[in-house]
Amino acid sequence: MDQQKIEEMTKLLLQIEQELKETKQSLLSINESIDKYDKYAFLNVS
Template identity: 75%
Template sequence: MNQKKIDEMTELLLRIEKELKESKQSLELLNKSIDKYDKYAFLNVS
């Protein structure tokens, strides 16, 4: 493997890592929103 190919793969992996972190953060925010809604729904029903 030449250096150019290694650099391209490294850049691609870094981009994938960044996208995964952003996706994880989005899912955590979504989960928090769902938890708040569930708590509100539970309090509302009780």
């Protein structure tokens, strides 16, 4: 495997890592929003 291929793969892996971090943060934000909504829904029901 030549140096150029290694650099390309490294770049792709770093890009994937960044996308995973962003996706995880988005999911956490969605989860927090759902939790807030659920709390209000629970209060309204009871």
